[in-house]
Amino acid sequence: MARRPAGRRSPYADLPRAAFWRSAMRAPDEATVAALYRPKFDLTPQTRLMTAGSCFAQHLHRTLTRAGWNVLQGEGTGRLLPASLARDYGYNIYSARYGNIYTARQLRQLIEDALSDTPRPAPVWTRDGRVFDALRPTVEPHGLDSADLVQEARRDHLACVRGVLAETDVLIFTLGLTECWIDRATGLALPTAPGTVAGQFDPDTVTFHNFTYPEVLADLCASRDLLHAAGYPVRILLTVSPVPLTATASDAHVGVATTYSKSVLRAVCGVLEAQDPDFDYFPAYEIITTTAAGGPHFARNRRDPSATGVDTVLGVFAMAHGDGPAPETAPPPTEAPDTGKTAEEVACEEILLEAFRK
């Protein structure tokens, strides 16, 4: 064991246990876990929260709602529809029915269109004679009768989004991917490639793009600027999804591509948290993927977060905002860390890519 050198001063000498890997990561305790998240925003149970983001954000929406946080719902169905049916049609998953928003560009597009008097029409895809909104292709699992109805539905949806944005104090946005497919005709970022849910893949109509750090940063800042310019003083609490890429179109190994994506997203979060008063970062990524809070908290498939992990995420969030005790932290795992249970099912276009695996 290394001994503290006598008589010498070091900038590390007075740091808390959370600053040292061995105490914070090998044997986390309440104090080190509490140090994971020191919020800039003073959230109370009355603070109006909006949720959006990649698949992992569904867990946040669900757990925060169940825990009694004031999570806005501007396009829900209440108790009028059975919960599973509503979910199949994209309701009650997020604060509005936008489906998964994997990239910062998608969020920016959504805010632009929601705040616009003349929103852009959505690109449409077809499958078996049915028509799908390419910007949220899973919210209507059977599609609609016509492209006109898709645009009508989109106008209804954007009105709901606008209503939610007007009410929101804090937007909790989970960044999921940097990889994206862009519709060449409109320049719009799509949540998934055509051919996955509906439509046909045609390189003449879509192009692959892997967003860079400056692009992600610019898109997030633009989203904030749009909201503030519209008179909505929304602050944005960023998280990064701990869920790895299902597949990459970048020509890299999926593990390498995942690290690139998560690194870019995490770096953007870091700089915004440090330098911009309108942004903060909540370390759900670290809670799930590292030993900092008793993890890693992955299910047996080593991709999805476990139920315990999701509970721990909420526990850290609640504890930091004075609304709950410290989450239990297990000792670091010596074997497979899995409880065997995944968190509850999430609707995820990205996971559909697995079907294309050779």
Add this chain to the structure above:
Amino acid sequence: MIRVAIIGNSHIGAYAEAAETIRAAFPTVELSFFAFPRHDLRSADLGDDGWLRARGDHDSALPSEIDLAAQDRVIVAGQPFAMIGLNALLAEFDILGWPGTGKARRLSPALFADYTRQAVTGAAGRLMKWFGDDGQGRFTYLAQPLVTDRARPGSSKMATLAFHPAALHIFEQWHSALAATASDMPCPIVPQPPELRASEVFTPRRFARAATLPADRAPAPADHIHMSAEYALAHFRAIAKTWPELHNSPERPPGPLPIKESE
């Protein structure tokens, strides 16, 4: 003799009025009736001995209990089959692409169809479970009859939907869900026969209870929700066609239909 019980809510009144005519047309049928006091399954108890007994006050002229175990066939009449849920849903939403009522929110037709199907199937399942119906065909279920076009909107859940601008679409989905539930579950729901329908939405006016009552005995406002003995006899014929023991026996021509008020 084939012992047949007709039980349910206020809609069994039409069958009670038609009892003598049904007996005349089907002489091997022995009919008995039971009305749930407050038109709700929760207003009666079904005992392990097979007796169905009214709970609390029971001011109907009909018996307050019936031995269902002793019946060869049981007809459960007047069931709403999701009408309550459909009303609640359409009070909040219009349906995309269908004539609407100016609601700010719209559901897709596919979602509406899925909901209707699930709601009807759920209602059928709850009924079968409540009656301990093993699906062998002893029980037959009837939906509420369609109202006539003289019913007042709001006078019943079904009447409200019948005057919705998208009524034709709504009732097409409802009939489709009933048929699918009958065939897929299976739940022996006997639909309102085509000869008793003016359209997908309405029953012809002449079958309304209001149309058969003398003016001095007709309730106000006129009842275009409940149907007449003539309707009940025709529907009973349709039911009988699904029962081999009656389907294969000759039916006698019915005598004159009685005109009397009952509830």
